[in-house]
């Protein structure tokens with residue numbers, strides 16, 4: 001059957017997309033190793049089973065001391081403490097420190113019993129068996145305390161997060177080997193047209209090379225989806241049916257070409273035999289003849305053959321629909337620049353470029369309080385980076401700043 005009826009009724013893009021998304025369900029979930037989580041959508045909340053760090057540990061190289069022993073120490077008034085040994089990193093310290101003693105310690109090592117602060121190496125002088133303390137420390141100074149990064153019982157990640165390298169780091173630090181994520185859609189790509197030749201074949205007469213298929217496969221890879229090229233279907237109903245049947249073994253299908261009103265534009269009719277056409281014809285340029293169907297719950301995208309229209313149709317409809325299959329809507333993309341009003345002052349040292357981790361939410365930018373280099377959770381509590389350049393002394397509360405997103409900002413469907 002040839003339609004040759006034109007697009008008198010064209011639907012708005014957002015309405016067409018809304019109706020399509022309502023008809024798509026999430027795929028099933030699977031357990032994936034912490035080594036392979038990049039870009040996967042979390043299907044469960046993750047709760048910390050224990051405190052991170054699990055023990056008080058040194059945050060600087062230097063000497064573990066009782067802070068009270070150092071009170072009043074200065075360069076002009078050094079306080080002498082007796083060197084009582086050293087703590088090896090990764091080992092439970094054997095020394096018990098009493099008043100008047102200091103123990104050599106490295107960043108990350110467990111604080112020995114009896115100590116409550118670390119004097120940085122730069123603020124000491126070794127003198128035989130004695131350590132001269134040149135600067136006093138307050139209790140817990142240069143100590144990373146139990147649960148400072150993550151507290152036991154805390155919900156560290158919520159379902160619907162698109163996982164990033166820092167998340168894998170935090171998940172591993174909690175001793176979790178694998179997590180439940182949505183399966184990634186596997187998408188079949190068919191390009192239609194009698195004029196198409198596959199790259200590698202000779203180009204004869206009025207033929208052109210099939211550029212849409214590699215383009216769409218790469219666009220799928222760009223977002224981490226699996227692409228399966230089913231090659232070219234000639235403008236023949238039977239051939240289209242066969243290819244579509246094969247495509248339906250996967251989770252979704254993208255077909256380009258044959259969506260318009262010409263005598264050879266068979267795609268909507270053939271797809272319509274298999275399932276429900278949700279829309280066909282949208283008020284968008286280029287891409288007016290774009291359509292989508294749902295067949296056995298699987299989306300089938302009918303993109304125009306014109307390459308630029310095909311790619312725009314793909315980004316506009318296929319990307320949101322494929323993320324819908326992983327139960328999320330993306331509100332803002334990773335690495336995008338966003339504006340927001342700063343909710344706290346951010347000081348920065350002149351001459352140093354400060355990478356301040358912040359939370360960007362509803363047009364507001366919140367500085368993340370704990371952001372030392374050892375605190376990986378700061379990269380999870382934050383979703384954006386505010387760079388203070390070398391020549392700036394920071395930003396004031398209330399200033400409008402521009403941040404770079406460190407993760408996709410998402411919303412869950414179910």
Ligand SMILES: Nc1nc2c(c(=O)[nH]1)N[C@H]1C(S)=C(S)[C@@H](COP(=O)(O)OP(=O)(O)OC[C@H]3O[C@@H](n4cnc5c(N)ncnc54)[C@H](O)[C@@H]3O)O[C@H]1N2
Pocket residue numbers: 006007191192193195196208209210211212213256257258259260261262265286287288289303304305306307309
């Ligand atoms: N009378 C009308 N004619 C057309 C209309 C219309 O409303 N009324 N719409 C136009 C618009 S807008 C577009 S877009 C195109 C889309 O047509 P189709 O989706 O049917 O695409 P084809 O006719 O198959 O091809 C269009 C164009 O793209 C080239 N093509 C196709 N496949 C590939 C491929 N895999 N790689 C590279 N290039 C490809 C094809 O050779 C054509 O040049 O229709 C207008 N016509």
Ligand code: MOO
Pocket residue numbers: 284285286287288289304306309310
């Ligand atoms: O609407 Mo078509 O502009 O050429 O895709």
